[in-house]
Each structure stands twice: as structure tokens, then as C-alpha cells.
Amino acid sequence: MRFHNLDLNLLVVLDSLLQERSVSQTAQALRLTQPAISNALSRLRQHFEDDLLVQVGRKMVPTPFAESLAAPVREALDGLRRIVVNRSEFDPAAADRTFTFVCSDYVFNVLMTGAIRKLVTVAPRLKIVVLLTSDQSAALLGEGKIDFMISPERKCDPGHPKSPLFSDRFACIAWRDNPLVGASLTLEKYLELEHVSVTLGPHNPPHIEQESLDAQGVERNIVVHAPTFNCVAEIVVGTNMIATVHARNAAILAKRLPLKVLAPPVEIATFTEFLQWHKNKETDAGTLWLRDFLIEHAQSL
Known part of the structure; x- marks a missing residue:
């Protein structure tokens, strides 16, 4: 379909190019060949009379004009998608999405x-x-x-x-046979024991429980940072370490692993x-x- 002499399919390519900044990655995302994407870019440049994206190193960088097109192109495509996908009813038994x-x-x-x-x-x-x-x-x-x-x-x-x-709230978990942990945790024991925590990505902003502990001046002795929350329980098993985790998840994991679930000796905010x-x-x-x-x-x- 053409609109003001522009093939509207080209807007899909332009939107993807502005996100991917790469002809090859755009081709992969749209399941087209690289020559097809290059041809579409050439047609877009001709229509808008602008380079749109220029090669800088291994990446393509949008021109100022292309940057100005990014938001309106995305909004236009979102509007078209709503028209195409929107139906008065949705049949979950038959829907293939x-x-x-x-x-x-x-x-x-x-x-x-x-x-x-x-x-x-x-x-x-x-x-x-x-x-x-x-x-x-x-x-x-x-x-x-x-x-x-x-x-x-x-x-x-x-x-x-x-x-x-x-x-949810927070709970502490320990290996069921941890000789240093009894039926409850005192603050003194909590501070004395080694802890396992989680690192979520390179920036790793403070977790909810960490913010509560920081506000009360409670500093854990964290010796292991796991990549996911569920890994924490696996690491605790067979060691004398403990962890402060989400209570709902602790209850689930305690059914699969030899864990004891204890109340934290310090108040931690719910979320x-x-x-x-x-x-x-x-x-x-x-x-x-x-x-x-x-x-x-x-x-x-």
C-alpha cells in the first residue's frame, strides 16, 4: 500500500533500522535478506531525501532527521497494529498468538x-x-x-x-542441617553468619530488603552473589550460609530442597x-x- 507515494511497508523497515542500527540485524529481525533491507533503505533515502542512517564503525548512526522520525513512525505503526489486531472479542481457545x-x-x-x-x-x-x-x-x-x-x-x-x-514479605533460609542455625535467628547471629545475595545485571540497584536493612544500619556479611533468586537456595544447601529471600519463593523452594525457613530478626518492608x-x-x-x-x-x- 502506498501513501503519499511511500510504500508503507518501508516504515516497518525504517522502524526496525532505527532500533537495530544494523542492516544485518534488521534483516534477521524482519526475516528478510540483507539485500532486501539495503534496497528498502535506498528507497527510504530517496523518498525523504536524507541519508537517514550513516555507517560509523560497525554500527549505523541515525541522522538528526531520522531521529526526528523515530517516535512518529513508531506511533503510526502501533496505531496500524491496533487496527489489525484489535477485535471485539478474543477467543483464548482458538487464539494463535x-x-x-x-x-x-x-x-x-x-x-x-x-x-x-x-x-x-x-x-x-x-x-x-x-x-x-x-x-x-x-x-x-x-x-x-x-x-x-x-x-x-x-x-x-x-x-x-x-x-x-x-x-510478599521476606524470610531467611538456611540449610536444614546447618549447625549454626536453630529454630530462630537473633540479630547477633544474623550479623555473624555469612550470607548469599543476588546480583541482577551489571548495575545491580539495591534490592528492597537491602534498602530496609541500610535504613536500620544493618550490614550483612555477603560472601556470595548469585545470578538469580532461585540460585540462592541451591547455594545455601550444604553450607553454613544463610540468605534473606522472598517468603513466597522460600515456601516453594523448601518443598524441593532441605531448607529451614525462619523469620528475619529485623523488620523488612513488604512489597x-x-x-x-x-x-x-x-x-x-x-x-x-x-x-x-x-x-x-x-x-x-
């Missing part, structure tokens, strides 16, 4: 595992992709590369709608995990159905 989530392995364990088991029955043709949370999660949501983000409220993007899913979706998906029946499904499932936890 892919939904992509970003969440922590903790949320996956507590919420998504059970939700996916239910989806297999009520929406057997849906495909679910789950990515681990990172410092790029909010950007992925804003760029429309994911459908849902699940995170504590403080990490939500204020520009997009959200809904609370479930709340709530939120489900967030892109504002442009507010009228998409499939997104709204899956949103409501997850909220309902979370209420059963």
Missing part, C-alpha cells in the same frame, strides 16, 4: 509457572516467551518489544498502565509486584484478556 513477558525468576516461580499450566488448558495455542528482568526491561516495554512487564511498583514505567498482582503493559495495547482484546487472566490467577496465590 505469542505474548512476551519480562520478570524475575522469583516471579516466574511464584506466579508464572502456575499461570502457564492453566494457560495450556484454556488457551492451548498461545505461545509464552519469558525474559529475565534487567535494567533494559522498561525500555523494552516502551519500545513495544515485550507485551508485559512484572516488577515492584518502584520499577514500573509511569508512562504505561499497571495493576497490582500480589504482595507488591505489578503487571504493566504498553498504553497502546489498552484496546487490544488479547492483551486485556491475558491481563485479566493473570490478575485472577494472582488472587489465587
